[in-house]
Amino acid sequence: MSSELFRFASPQAFFPVAGKMIPWFAALAAALAAAGLYVGFLVAPTDATQGEAYRIIFLHVPAAWMSMFLYCVMAGWAAVGLALNTRLSGMMASAIAPTGAMFTFVALWSGALWGRPTWGAYWVWDARLTSELVLLFLYLGFIALKEAIPDPVRSDRAGAILALVGVVNVPIIYFSVQWWNTLHQGASVSLTRSPSMAKTMLIGMLLMALAAWMYSIATALARVRRIILERERDAEWVRLSQDGRQPA
Amino acid sequence: MLETSGLACERGGLRLFADLAFALAPGELLRVRGPNGAGKTTLLRTLAGLTRAAAGTIRWRGDPIGDEYRSEMLFLGHAAAVKDELTVAENLVFAFGLAGQIRSGAQCEAALETLGIARLATLPARFLSQGQRKRVALARLALSAEKPLWLLDEPYSALDAEGIACVSGLCAAHLAAGGMVALTSHQDVAIAGAVELGLELGG
Amino acid sequence: MPGGFLLVLGRELRIVLRRKGDALNVLVFFVVVASLFPFGVGPEPNQLRAMGAGVVWIAALLAAVLSLPRLFAADHADGTLEQMLLAPRPLLVIVLAKTAAHWLLTGLPLTLVSPVIGLQYGIPGDALMTLIASLLIGTPVLSLIGAAGAALTLGVRGGGALLGLLVLPLFVPVLIFGAGAVTASLIGIKPDAYLSLLGAFLAVSSLVGPWAACAALRVALD
Numbered sequence: 001m002s003s004e005l006f007r008f009a010s011p012q013a014f015f016p017v018a019g020k021m022i023p024w025f026a027a028l029a030a031a032l033a034a035a036g037l038y039v040g041f042l043v044a045p046t047d048a049t050q051g052e053a054y055r056i057i058f059l060h061v062p063a064a065w066m067s068m069f070l071y072c073v074m075a076g077w078a079a080v081g082l083a084l085n086t087r088l089s090g091m092m093a094s095a096i097a098p099t100g101a102m103f104t105f106v107a108l109w110s111g112a113l114w115g116r117p118t119w120g121a122y123w124v125w126d127a128r129l130t131s132e133l134v135l136l137f138l139y140l141g142f143i144a145l146k147e148a149i150p151d152p153v154r155s156d157r158a159g160a161i162l163a164l165v166g167v168v169n170v171p172i173i174y175f176s177v178q179w180w181n182t183l184h185q186g187a188s189v190s191l192t193r194s195p196s197m198a199k200t201m202l203i204g205m206l207l208m209a210l211a212a213w214m215y216s217i218a219t220a221l222a223r224v225r226r227i228i229l230e231r232e233r234d235a236e237w238v239r240l241s242q243d244g245r246q247p248a
Numbered sequence: 249m250l251e252t253s254g255l256a257c258e259r260g261g262l263r264l265f266a267d268l269a270f271a272l273a274p275g276e277l278l279r280v281r282g283p284n285g286a287g288k289t290t291l292l293r294t295l296a297g298l299t300r301a302a303a304g305t306i307r308w309r310g311d312p313i314g315d316e317y318r319s320e321m322l323f324l325g326h327a328a329a330v331k332d333e334l335t336v337a338e339n340l341v342f343a344f345g346l347a348g349q350i351r352s353g354a355q356c357e358a359a360l361e362t363l364g365i366a367r368l369a370t371l372p373a374r375f376l377s378q379g380q381r382k383r384v385a386l387a388r389l390a391l392s393a394e395k396p397l398w399l400l401d402e403p404y405s406a407l408d409a410e411g412i413a414c415v416s417g418l419c420a421a422h423l424a425a426g427g428m429v430a431l432t433s434h435q436d437v438a439i440a441g442a443v444e445l446g447l448e449l450g451g
Numbered sequence: 452m453p454g455g456f457l458l459v460l461g462r463e464l465r466i467v468l469r470r471k472g473d474a475l476n477v478l479v480f481f482v483v484v485a486s487l488f489p490f491g492v493g494p495e496p497n498q499l500r501a502m503g504a505g506v507v508w509i510a511a512l513l514a515a516v517l518s519l520p521r522l523f524a525a526d527h528a529d530g531t532l533e534q535m536l537l538a539p540r541p542l543l544v545i546v547l548a549k550t551a552a553h554w555l556l557t558g559l560p561l562t563l564v565s566p567v568i569g570l571q572y573g574i575p576g577d578a579l580m581t582l583i584a585s586l587l588i589g590t591p592v593l594s595l596i597g598a599a600g601a602a603l604t605l606g607v608r609g610g611g612a613l614l615g616l617l618v619l620p621l622f623v624p625v626l627i628f629g630a631g632a633v634t635a636s637l638i639g640i641k642p643d644a645y646l647s648l649l650g651a652f653l654a655v656s657s658l659v660g661p662w663a664a665c666a667a668l669r670v671a672l673d
Contacts, residue, residue, distance in 0.1 A: 137620040157670040176624035319539035327530025333469040348539045
């Protein structure tokens with residue numbers, strides 16, 4: 001069984017598999033997003049204190065969750081690449097990073113849009129937004145380092161080391177920023193504590209989070225295919241496929 | 249005692265050589281030849297363990313190269329590893345110390361004498377010419393009999409005829425005592441009494 | 452092997468002390484940066500006193516980022532780093548020695564000069580002691596994590612700015628608790644919790660930093 005899995009560890013084998021998976025994940029993402037937006041904007045009740053403006057939470061919280069989650073996934077791929085010395089792992093980490101950075105940016109921007117009607121300012125230095133800002137810097141640093149090193153093997157390995165250092169620091173950073181400021185609404189959705197908001201709101205956010213997850217997988221797969229084509233451009237199978245013959 | 253099999257190396261995405269195999273026994277000299285860019289330096293760095301091979305294995309005394317190997321191997325690369333701010337003697341003492349060989353001041357002076365630069369011992373290295381810096385780096389050879397394997401990348405570059413003769417003499421003595429030398433060089437300098445393995449890259 | 456540590460540390464110190472310029476430049480940079488803030492925000496004493504701890508800490512972070520590229524660059528250029536990787540000594544010990552030298556030549560002098568800056572910002576006696584303590588525990592963290600950053604960006608174009616981008620976000624926790632300790636002192640709270648946390652960061656970074664630096668050096672010299 002494991003030898004079957006390892007068959008897909010080569011970029012050449014993974015390329016067509018990834019291509020077949022993308023439409024499924026994209027479709028799931030669209031369906032879940034439609035469901036989530038429906039629940040979020042039409043079903044969930046108006047919040048007692050914040051009115052309609054709070055609905056941005058259905059964008060903000062899932063984006064924030066994904067930004068964190070994707071960093072951990074990226075670091076996971078990085079660890080696999082360092083341990084097993086597989087080329088594909090480094091490519092996956094590179095493919096995930098821009099999507100992770102995008103979600104961080106969405107979290108910041110949606111947080112600002114939420115902040116304006118709620119606290120009267122687009123930016124407040126509260127724990128969640130500030131942590132997202134630092135996380136954005138971590139993503140940008142990872143992308144910048146990878147871009148700055150021309151040799152792909154060295155680039156992957158250096159990026160992997162950075163990602164692992166980052167993933168150890170992310171909880172420390174979050175904890176520190178939390179201590180530093182307690183203005184932001186404390187994590188009101190938790191898998192262990194009972195939610196301090198209506199169940200429909202929770203469902204809406206979870207749907208959006210799942211949609212974001214499916215979207216991330218789809219974009220990461222699409223991006224990794226581009227990276228594979230670029231990195232392996234001297235390989236026989238790439239030249240054949242670009243001459244018109246489809247790879248098997 | 250140094251064996252490779254199926255060795256392949258890449259540099260910048262280009263496969264330099266593949267399926268390289270040889271065995272270097274005590275008393276033997278491996279001379280690596282080839283045009284510029286053929287991979288001579290990459291091969292030596294791979295043998296030293298600095299660069300990861302793209303494929304194949306390197307074995308020292310039957311085991312894959314690792315920590316044990318580093319204490320029995322001496323590698324001298326292109327750069328002389330000489331610091332401007334330190335004196336020649338201080339540079340040499342550090343170089344020995346780093347390699348786990350503790351050498352006294354007197355021993356270092358003797359080593360410098362062998363390379364003909366003892367009179368520069370207390371001079372800060374910034375005043376040295378290229379050739380003199382190279383001699384400081386090579387002075388380690390004079391007192392490294394306990395390291396059986398010497399990997400020398402272009403040891404003759406920047407040296408004059410006297411320096412070249414000196415280094416050849418040190419290599420010959422090392423080989424005669426049962427050591428092994430692998431070197432790359434553009435110059436075909438004879439090393440007396442050596443059992444030679446030739447390796448041509450970039451064919 | 453402790454012998455390797457002292458060998459490398461001794462060499463680092465000897466090199467820099469023969470070229471005093473470098474170490475002094477970093478210290479002067481620290482003082483200059485710290486002195487810039489009043490020009491930007493005005494000399495109102497209460498405002499400066501509230502900012503003082505943060506300013507000193509930020510200046511310390513920037514001084515660290517300024518001095519870090521040099522940690523491995525010179526040895527990389529002249530071939531010594533290659534010899535260090537090939538030495539029969541553990542690379543971890545060599546990296547720790549270079550990191551210790553970096554701290555002795557940047558973090559420590561900066562810590563010793565910090566009370567002067569603190570006085571410029573009107574920070575009173577107790578809080579000054581806390582400032583020194585926080586820097587004493589915190590600046591080694593900057594050197595340890597910074598060493599990993601320096602190793603990752605070795606020989607990479609855009610090195611200095613890239614190094615800053617990589618390590619400054621990682622320095623945020625140290626900044627928060629370092630400056631936080633002094634702020635607590637200023638309002639009469641004992642800074643023990645903050646200093647203990649800084650100690651914890653020091654413990655974590657002394658594992659993570661050197662590991663990452665060693666791995667990154669091997670990658671850089673591949």
